[in-house]
Amino acid sequence: xxxxxxxxxxxxxxxxxxxxxxxxxxxxxxxxxxxxxxxxxxxxxxxxxxxxxxxxxxxxxxxxxxxxxxxxxxxxxxxxxxxxxxxxxxxxxxxxxxxxxxxxxxxxxxxxxxxxxxxxxxxxxxxxxxxxxxxxxxxxxxxxxxxxxxxxxxxxxxxxxxxxxxxxxxxxxxxxxxxxxxxxxxxxxxxxxxxxxxxxxxxxxxxxxxxxxxxxxxxxxxxxxxxxxxxxxxxxxxxxxxxxxxxxxxxxxxxxxxxxxxxxxxxxxxxxxxxxxxxxxxxxxxxxxxxxxxxxxxxxxxxxxxxxxxxxxxxxxxxxxxxxxxxxxxxxxxxxxxxxxxxxxxxxxxxxxxxxxxxxxxxxxxxxxxxxxxxxxxxxxxxxxxxxxxxxxxxxxxxxxxxxxxxxxxxxxxxxxxxxxxxxxxxxxxxxxxxxxxxxxxxxxxxxxxxxxxxxxxxxxxxxxxxxxxxxxxxxxxxxxxxxxxxxxxxxxxxxxxxxxxx
Numbered sequence: 001x002x003x004x005x006x007x008x009x010x011x012x013x014x015x016x017x018x019x020x021x022x023x024x025x026x027x028x029x030x031x032x033x034x035x036x037x038x039x040x041x042x043x044x045x046x047x048x049x050x051x052x053x054x055x056x057x058x059x060x061x062x063x064x065x066x067x068x069x070x071x072x073x074x075x076x077x078x079x080x081x082x083x084x085x086x087x088x089x090x091x092x093x094x095x096x097x098x099x100x101x102x103x104x105x106x107x108x109x110x111x112x113x114x115x116x117x118x119x120x121x122x123x124x125x126x127x128x129x130x131x132x133x134x135x136x137x138x139x140x141x142x143x144x145x146x147x148x149x150x151x152x153x154x155x156x157x158x159x160x161x162x163x164x165x166x167x168x169x170x171x172x173x174x175x176x177x178x179x180x181x182x183x184x185x186x187x188x189x190x191x192x193x194x195x196x197x198x199x200x201x202x203x204x205x206x207x208x209x210x211x212x213x214x215x216x217x218x219x220x221x222x223x224x225x226x227x228x229x230x231x232x233x234x235x236x237x238x239x240x241x242x243x244x245x246x247x248x249x250x251x252x253x254x255x256x257x258x259x260x261x262x263x264x265x266x267x268x269x270x271x272x273x274x275x276x277x278x279x280x281x282x283x284x285x286x287x288x289x290x291x292x293x294x295x296x297x298x299x300x301x302x303x304x305x306x307x308x309x310x311x312x313x314x315x316x317x318x319x320x321x322x323x324x325x326x327x328x329x330x331x332x333x334x335x336x337x338x339x340x341x342x343x344x345x346x347x348x349x350x351x352x353x354x355x356x357x358x359x360x361x362x363x364x365x366x367x368x369x370x371x372x373x374x375x376x377x378x379x380x381x382x383x384x385x386x387x388x389x390x391x392x393x394x395x396x397x398x399x400x401x402x403x404x405x406x407x408x409x410x411x412x413x414x415x416x417x418x419x420x421x422x423x424x425x426x427x428x429x430x431x432x433x434x435x436x437x438x439x440x441x442x443x444x445x446x447x448x449x450x451x452x453x454x455x456x457x458x459x460x461x462x463x464x465x466x467x468x469x470x471x472x473x474x475x476x477x478x479x480x481x482x483x484x485x486x487x488x489x490x491x492x493x494x495x496x497x498x499x500x501x502x503x
Contacts, residue, residue, distance in 0.1 A: 016042065018126070019050040021057060023065040023096075028072050032110050035073060036119035037126035038100035039081035039108040040137055042313045044121070049095040058093025066096050078109045078116075107137035121314035122376045132288050132377075146287050147195035147331040148184060151205075155180070155192040158200035161445050162236040169500050170341045183340075184333040194287065195333040198237045201445055207290055207308075209234045210244050210278075214251040214298040229430050231437060237282050237334070239444070241343065242499050243437060244278045244296060245271065249495060250433060251298055255387055266361070268385045269303060273357035273370065275503060277381045279343060280350040281307035283335050289377065301388040302368075305381040310374045317374040322351040343503060354381070361386050435460070435468045436477070440496060443478065443489040 018034045031046060038044035048069075049059045059065050066085045074080055084099040107118035107129065118129045118137060129137060139145060160175075167175040180186045185196035197205050210233040216226070229251055233240045252268040281294045286309025295306040311317055312328040327349075329335045338344040354370050361367060368384035438458055442449060451469065455462040472478045477493040491497045 016044040018044065018046045018124075019052070019054075020046065020048045021051045022059065023048055023068060025068060028076060029110065029112055032072060032076055032112070033117075033119045033126040035081060035083070035098070035100050036077070036108050036110045036117070037121040037314075039103040040106050040118060040129070041102065041121045043102040044100055046098040046100065047095055048098070049093065056090045056093050056095070058090075059096060062087055062094040062096050069096065069098060076110060076112045078111055079103075079105050081108050104141070104143075106141040107134060122310075123314065123316050123319070127376075132286065135288055136286075145330070145332055147193065147198070147333040148187075149194050150187055150189070150191035151194045151197040153192050153197050153200075153204050155186050155190065155196065158192065158196070159202070159445070160185075160199060160236075161201050162239045163199050165444065166238055166341060166500055170343075183337060193333070195331070195337070198287075198334065199337065201236050201239075203235050203237070205287070206234075207287060207293055208237060208240075210240050210282075210294045210296060212244060212247040212296045212298075214247075218299050218301055220297070229433055231434060235441065238337075238341070238343070239441065241275070241279055241282060242496070243441070245275055245499060246437070246496050248274050248296070248298065248303065253387060266364075266386060268387050269383050270357040270361075270386075271502065273354045273383055274303075276344070276350045276353045276357070277305050277370075277383060279338060281305055281379070281381070283338055283344065284330050284379070285309050286330060286377075301385050303383045303385070305383070307379045307381075308377065310376050310379055314376070317372045317379070322372050323355065325351065343500075354383075358383075358386075365389075432468065432471070435465075436472060439468060439472065439478070440491055440493075443491055447488045447490060448486075449489065 016038075018031075018038075020031050024030050031048075034044070034046050038046070048065060049057055049062070051057055066087070070083075070085065073083060081103050082101040084101075086097040086099060088095045088097055109116050109118050118134055119126045120129045120133050120137075136146075139149075160180075164175045167173075180196070181188070184193055185199060187193055192200075194205065197203055198208055212229075212231050212233065213227050214229040216228050229247070231243075231247055233243050233247075248269060249271070254268070255266040256264060258264070278294075278296070285294060285307040289308040292308040294308070295304075297304045297306075309330060311325075312330055317325065335344070344350065351372060358367075358370055362369070364386060366389050367386075370384070371380075371382040373380040373382070435458065439454065442454055442457055446453075451465055452462055454469075455465040458465060469478070473480070477491070477496075479490050479492050480487050481490065482488050
C-alpha cells in the first residue's frame with residue numbers, strides 16, 4: 001500500500017537510518033552491510049530512492065526492486081535477519097523502506113565475494129566487526145555476557161571480605177552463602193563467574209585495574225616534573241570505586257566561606273559526580289579488551305576518566321543528549337550488584353546525576369559543564385575543576401590534604417632550615433599516600449594483622465611500616481584496640497570509611 005509520509009521524521013537518526021539513491025544490483029555489499037549492522041545492533045531502516053543530500057528521487061520499479069532486495073537478503077545472509085519491506089510515496093515518487101529488526105542470533109554474516117563478514121554500526125557508518133566486537137556478538141547470540149561466563153579461577157581460592165562488609169554496611173544484614181549463586185558470583189555448576197572474579201578481594205582479572213594519576217600542570221607533557229601522585233588500583237571492583245574516589249579527594253582542594261548560619265564549601269569536583277563517573281566506568285566498560293584499563297587523569301583544570309568500550313549501540317555520545325540516552329548494560333550482573341548495594345540506580349541515570357551535580361555551580365565564573373565523548377572503543381568523561389581560575393569571594397584556606405601541613409618538624413631541622421627540598425617533600429608525601437592506601441586495604445581485609453605481616457605484604461621494613469602506622473594514628477585515621485596479643489586495627493578516617501554512607 002502506498003501512503004504519504006514525512007521523510008524528515010527518519011532523516012537525522014544516524015544510527016537507525018541509512019539511505020540509497022537506487023538499488024545497486026551489481027554491488028549488493030554496498031547496502032547489505034547496513035542490513036548486517038542493523039541486525040547485529042539495535043535495528044534500523046534502509047530507504048531506497050533518496051540521494052545522499054536527502055533529495056527524494058524515487059524508484060522507477062519499486063515493486064521489482066523490493067523483490068530483488070528480499071532475494072538478496074535470503075541468499076547472502078547467515079542467519080537470515082528479520083526484515084519488513086514497505087512502500088511509501090513522497091511527492092508522487094515511490095520509495096522502498098527496508099526495516100531491519102535487531103536480531104537475537106548474532107552475528108549476522110554477509111556472505112558474498114568469497115567473504116563472510118559481520119558488520120556493526122559505528123556512528124553513521126557500517127564497518128566490519130573487529131575481533132572484540134565479533135566476540136561480543138557471539139556472546140549476545142548465545143544469550144551470554146562477559147560477566148556471566150565461567151572464569152578460569154576457583155571459587156574456593158577467593159575471599160569476598162570487601163563484598164561482605166559493604167553488603168552489611170549498606171543493607172544492614174550479613175551476606176549469606178546462598179547468595180553467591182543468586183547473585184551470579186557462582187553459576188549453577190559451581191563455577192566462579194567473571195563477575196565473581198571481579199568482586200573477589202584479590203581479583204585475578206588484570207584488565208579490571210584502575211590507573212590514577214595527578215599530573216603536574218594542564219597536560220602530561222607540561223615539563224613541570226613527574227606526576228604529583230599516582231596509584232594502580234586492583235582487587236574487588238567495589239573497593240576500587242572507594243579507593244578511586246579517595247584518590248581524587250586526596251588530590252583535590254576545597255574553598256569555603258561563611259554564611260550567616262552555616263559554612264559553604266566549594267570543592268574542586270562534586271563527589272557525587274566523581275562517584276557516578278567512576279562507577280559507570282567500572283560497570284559499563286568492555287572487559288573483553290585485554291590490556292586496556294580504566295584511567296583517571298587529574299590535571300590542574302580538569303579530570304579525565306577513560307573507560308574501554310564505546311556506546312553499545314555504536315552511537316557517539318557527543319552527538320546525543322546525555323540526559324535522554326537510555327542505559328544499556330554491557331555487564332548486567334555487575335550492574336545488579338551495584339544496584340542492590342545502592343551504589344547506582346538500576347534504571348541507569350549516571351550521566352544525569354553527573355550533570356545535576358554540577359548544575360548548582362553553573363553561576364560560577366569560568367564554569368564548564370561535564371563533557372562526554374565516545375568512539376567505537378572508548379568512552380571519556382571530562383569533569384572540570386570548579387576552583388580553577390575561579391575568582392570567587394571565598395577564602396583560599398584550601399584544606400588540601402598534605403599530611404605534613406601542621407607538622408613543620410617533619411621537614412624543618414633544628415636550625416629552622418628545610419631538611420627536605422620541595423621535590424623530596426613531594427616524593428615523601430607521595431610514598432606516604434601510597435602506603436596509606438595499601439594499609440587501609442590490608443586492615444579492611446584483616447583487622448587482626450600484625451605489623452610484621454603488614455610489612456611483608458607491603459614489601460617494606462617493619463620499622464618503616466611502624467612509622468606510617470604511627471603517623472596515621474596521630475592523624476586519627478586509624479586506631480588500635482585490644483591487648484598486645486589480641487589487638488585489632490580499625491579505620492576511623494571518616495572521609496574514607498564513610499564513603500558508603502554518603503552515596
